[in-house]
Amino acid sequence: MKYTTIEGIRLRLSPPDTTKVHWVGQNEVLEQLLACWLVLGEGDLPLCPRLVGKPGTGKTTLAMAAAQKLNLPLYIYQCTMDTRPEDLIISPVLSEGGKIEYQASAVVSAMIEGGVCILDEGNRMSEKSWASLAPLLDHRRYVESIIAGIRIPAHPHFRCCVTMNDDASTYELPDYILSRVQPLIEIEFPPREEELEILQYCIPFAPETLLQKTVDFLQQAHQLHLDISPRDGVQMLRYILKRQKQSSASVDTLWEEAVKKIVGPEGLNLKELQKKKRTHLQNETPTQDLDELFLTNLDQLSSWISDPPPHLKKKFEELLQSEEDKDSTWDEDDWDEDEY
Template sequence: MANKTTIEDVELHLAHPDSINMKWIGNDQMREQLVAAWTVISDEDIALNPRLIGKPGVGKTTLAYAVARQMGRVVYIMQCTMDTRPEDLLVTPVVAGEGKLAYHASPLVTAMVTGGACILDEGNRMSEKSWASLAPLLDQRRYAESIIAGIKIHAHPNFRVCVTMNDDASTYELPEYIQSRLQPQIEVAFPSRDEEISILSFNVPFAEEDIVAYVADFLQKAHQVNLPFTSRDGVNILRFAKKLGELRDADAKGFLSESIEAVLGKDGAEFLDTGVPGDRMRGAMREVIDDLDEDDYEDLFGDDEVEDDMPEGDKE
């Protein structure tokens, strides 16, 4: 692909696409909603700009990436922060020697001109000023104006964009006129136990089945009491336990609680000690790991065990 393009006589250097070995495992409804939002069904129709919302690490970026690839797009991930300025989102001038300036297109603008997909990752962190520069792009006008390069950039018909947002407190409240341009809202929820096991084994294929199942159960139990431990944490717990095992030349199983404490900190340690309120395993999470053995394991974590252990009041 050409790495330069010219708009209104201004030469733009294009950004590089992201290519990652990512597979989305989980609920088909979320995937379908994203596909539907991005599908254009007639000449009068335009693509929607969905917002994927969920806890950090539940798989929002993974879902957006997987769907964009599935729909045949080259993907550009743009990491948004509090410091992202309008020019970072669009075009940045770079000194190119001899007093000359070169213009660099952002991942977003590169996706716009080449017909790719852009993921505005963690967009909730970005200031209103930066969002305001995207308002015309996010409605039927589908263009953005770069003040710095003095050009109006029209989006290719194949261009698609979505925004991921963490639903934590560390975020700016987006103004209404921006929120209304970022619809539909797709809630990315925690995976089921089976999905969790698939996610963990896909990401850490060298971890044994029993520790994968243990970590999946640990996460499921944490979800029941609204602790925000996610698949990303699970992947890190498994990876770290395996590394400790490798280094100490012993079974990774023996290092799961150490790994959980190191990855999740105080909250993780506390949860290991107390378990789920009303749970017959209360206080036993740590012991379970310490002498995890396959037969005992079956007894402790039957398939329907998670449901059975729900405190009465929490049942639907």
């Protein structure tokens, strides 16, 4: 266990994460992230980008690989809805002999050690918790611990990024936070060759035919805009190979079993699954306002504009009507004859 002292307060540091990862393909996003962390000279500051993409597309792996490339110790803070501001900074813990010690979070440990901190799944965390990191994410580069009564400055080598899932909660963060976690680096599903390489890297002992079958399945899912990720592919392969050790069933039977158990029974017919997803979206009760509805269904938007589903038709009409009302209100009230 490592300790340090700041303003006379002894802090127990969290250990770094030493998991080794290997980033396959998509070199562009790796370079973008590394560029964000460059410091070009005195007066320059590193950026804290947000890595956004569907679940399982490799956001956390990318950030880990970038930290590894810089040879800096890596700290990962798993953000949740329950994360409290003090959890992100310093928490009192009971140590041997019943004494209270101050435990530095992964964020603060990275700040002190000059490491990389990944704020993982940052969109899950409340605004209140984010607010405690606001000074860290701008030119001040420090945090304040209410519990220990100290201010902790970040080491010059400290680097940070946030991973976020591509869902509605990402847009619920207030602008003053989003403006501090810039730029946005989008992680897409990989192209076929790279997806094959990812699976090969994760399961090097998988037979080629099974790898090809899994990649075909994943690529078809990506084309249909279904949320089936490389991670699902890795899990399916692992499951099939484990089941083969105890079962004499054919590969095709085990394949179907794996799809059903990992993606769900609908995964056996991806086109049908896509249709169901569409119908589900169209039948959703429109409880949200239009802005929110559009933001949560961005990939549907262009088709909706030309052919709105029944429940949206009414919303569109209401919107048009309210715009017309605004125009007519302006005509009556805002026209000042004296001015013209």
